[in-house]
Amino acid sequence: MKRSSESGQFIKVGKLMGDLCETWEQRSAAALEQFKSLGAEPLEVNIKESGEGTGGYAKVMSKEFIDAEMKLFAKQCGEVDIIISTALIPGKKAPLLITKEMVESMKDGSVVVDLASETGGNIETTKPGELYIHKGVTHIGYMDLPSRLATQSSTLYSNNITKLLKAVSPDPENFYLDLKDEYNYGTMDHVVRGTVVMKDGKLIFPAPPPQHIPGSTPVQSKKEPELEIERKETVSPFIKTMNTSAICTGGLTSLMALGISAPTVAFPQMVTIFGLAGIVGYHTVWRVTPALHSPLMSVTNAISGGFLVTKKMLDMFKRPTDPPEYNYLYLLPGMAFVGGYAVALTNNYPIEQMMYLGSGLCCVGALAGLSTQNTARLGNALGMIGVAGGIAATLGGLKPSPELLAQMSGAMAVGGTLGVLNSAPFLLPGRHFLNASLLAVSAGAIVPYLIDPSYATGIVCLGSVSALSVVMGVTLTAAIGGADMPVVITVLNSYSGWALCAEGFLLNNNLLTIVGALIGSSGAILSYIMCVVSNAFLRSGDGKNSGLSQAVIKDS
Numbered sequence: 193m194k195r196s197s198e199s200g201q202f203i204k205v206g207k208l209m210g211d212l213c214e215t216w217e218q219r220s221a222a223a224l225e226q227f228k229s230l231g232a233e234p235l236e237v238n239i240k241e242s243g244e245g246t247g248g249y250a251k252v253m254s255k256e257f258i259d260a261e262m263k264l265f266a267k268q269c270g271e272v273d274i275i276i277s278t279a280l281i282p283g284k285k286a287p288l289l290i291t292k293e294m295v296e297s298m299k300d301g302s303v304v305v306d307l308a309s310e311t312g313g314n315i316e317t318t319k320p321g322e323l324y325i326h327k328g329v330t331h332i333g334y335m336d337l338p339s340r341l342a343t344q345s346s347t348l349y350s351n352n353i354t355k356l357l358k359a360v361s362p363d364p365e366n367f368y369l370d371l372k373d374e375y376n377y378g379t380m381d382h383v384v385r386g387t388v389v390m391k392d393g394k395l396i397f398p399a400p401p402p403q404h405i406p407g408s409t410p411v412q413s414k415k416e417p418e419l420e421i422e423r424k425e426t427v428s429p430f431i432k433t434m435n436t437s438a439i440c441t442g443g444l445t446s447l448m449a450l451g452i453s454a455p456t457v458a459f460p461q462m463v464t465i466f467g468l469a470g471i472v473g474y475h476t477v478w479r480v481t482p483a484l485h486s487p488l489m490s491v492t493n494a495i496s497g498g499f500l501v502t503k504k505m506l507d508m509f510k511r512p513t514d515p516p517e518y519n520y521l522y523l524l525p526g527m528a529f530v531g532g533y534a535v536a537l538t539n540n541y542p543i544e545q546m547m548y549l550g551s552g553l554c555c556v557g558a559l560a561g562l563s564t565q566n567t568a569r570l571g572n573a574l575g576m577i578g579v580a581g582g583i584a585a586t587l588g589g590l591k592p593s594p595e596l597l598a599q600m601s602g603a604m605a606v607g608g609t610l611g612v613l614n615s616a617p618f619l620l621p622g623r624h625f626l627n628a629s630l631l632a633v634s635a636g637a638i639v640p641y642l643i644d645p646s647y648a649t650g651i652v653c654l655g656s657v658s659a660l661s662v663v664m665g666v667t668l669t670a671a672i673g674g675a676d677m678p679v680v681i682t683v684l685n686s687y688s689g690w691a692l693c694a695e696g697f698l699l700n701n702n703l704l705t706i707v708g709a710l711i712g713s714s715g716a717i718l719s720y721i722m723c724v725v726s727n728a729f730l731r732s733g734d735g736k737n738s739g740l741s742q743a744v745i746k747d748s
Contacts, residue, residue, distance in 0.1 A: 203230045237264055262291075269294040277314040278307035290315040300328035309333040360384050377402040458700045466693060469552070469706040473713035476559040506568050522573035529581045537588045547585035548703035554578025555707050559714060582703050619671055630664040686715025 237260040269275070269290065275298075279287050286308035295304065295317045306318040317326050318333045325331070334340070359380055361367045371388060375381035382402050389397040447463075454460050529550060536543050555578040561571020587597075620626065634657050641653045689712030696704030 235264060235268070237261060262289075265289060266291075266294050266297070270297045273299060273302045274305070275303075275315070276305040276307065279314045280308050280311060285312040286314050288314065288316055292316045295329055296327045298329050301330075302328070303330045303332065305332040307337065310335045356383075356387075360387070371396070373400050375402055377405045456700075459697070462697050462700065462702075462705055465702055465705050466696075466709050469556075469709035470713050472556055473559065473710040474717070476556065476563065476710075477714045477717045503572060506572065517569065519569055519573060522570070522577070526573075526577040526580060529577055530584050533581065533584055533588065544585045544589045545702065547581055547588075548701065548706075551578040551582035551585065551703055552706035554581065555710055559710060578707075582707065585703065620667060623667055623671060627664060627667055630660050630667070634660045634664070682715045682719040684715075686712050686719060689713070689715055 237257065275290065277289060279289055281287060290304070295315065298304075304315050304318070306313045306315045308314045309318050309320040313320060313333065315331070317329075318331055320333050321335045322333050323331065357367075360369065360383075369384065369388060369391065371385055371391065372381045373385070375385060379402075385399040388399075389395065450463055451460050529547075533543065533547050554574045558571045558575030558578060561567040561569075561574055563571075590596075637653045637657045637660075641649050689708045689710070692704050692708030693712060694708075696702070696706075696708055
């Protein structure tokens, strides 16, 4: 009896070799049905838990499920002869699925192939890049398997052709064809007759139909218990329509409640702007191609040098054969926009609201431009124009004193130079207790102000909470490794966008509300996409035993 593991193509090859295949897949029943259609028998554990994550990816399972899963693997290792494993997590070490004890329980002469050896391997005894024997089990840990496939594919194909020709003409000295027009289905005569097009100058193709063609397997009707389960899981059209109606009713009622409880006359207008900007941001960001997600993230970090980072990222996609670019011409609308506002401000024309509108539209255009490669440069330019116009209009509306302007510039400079931490995670001892204590003290800082709501007490409480928040932000972020930092950046970027929206509501500023909604929605969507792509969730730990698929194949 021989067994091996993985899925898909391995199952097909195993079945062609007469293997009895068994597969492991935690994500969904549909995936198991797919393996069944290939002729494999699925392996399952007794614990019923859905492994389906968002976007069709597997998710981190509970400890009980993982324990049952490892027990199943241990049992299979005692029976198999060949194991092929390929479980990977982007940006992280491959999860450990087969322990040393499991390998040593295999029979002498068994083989394990670890296709995840480049990132540490799924098998504990794998030596990346090496072929060796451990306790009678041959380990294949090659990290250049794709480069070996060309020769292997040619060898296998030529072997198939040679075997076919030998089957057509068994005589090694004289090649001849023994063609028959009457033959049974699935015999060698059937194969030979179907491959010949002409004989003695005569067209004999297509071949006549074979005899004794087996009938198709009748479709088995589902049993009553299975039908009953399907009926229970199926949502009736009435319930489906009622749920949709309830959601619409709740949304419209909430809007009316907001209108009734609006603190100011301008509040409903700001809610309208916020809602429309959020809808535009949602539909715009979802149209961005995956290759441009990183440039999009840097655009939403615009003031801290994001436009330069975006330009460098877009330059990586540039090919020598691409036509010349004249992006400096985008200076014309930028100069007209900012310069025109300067002229209007000099002549005491209050056009700040129009500047806000123009800047908001440019920011929307920046996100829309990054949806395709052809318009990505335009999107970056529109982002720069929108931010420049927004800063100009804000300064023109505030008319800050030299002292205030110096403080604002200093805050921007400090914010742009804080990213100097090492990419390796910095794990403080007792960091969870420290962070919980900082959070508790920050929340409790409002108590003194409630007792004595004076200006001095308020300033002390505000300063204390700000200092504690800085310390907590450093301790939380320092514990995150560089591989997970892009997701953290998009999450924090999203938070900053929603905070900007709150400022827009407080200051009755349309620009802050529009740009905040765009940054918030883009950051939230990008965080979701990155989590799905990397098979990670914000609540998950280090990714061990993340539940990527594994399969086992038996040959009797």
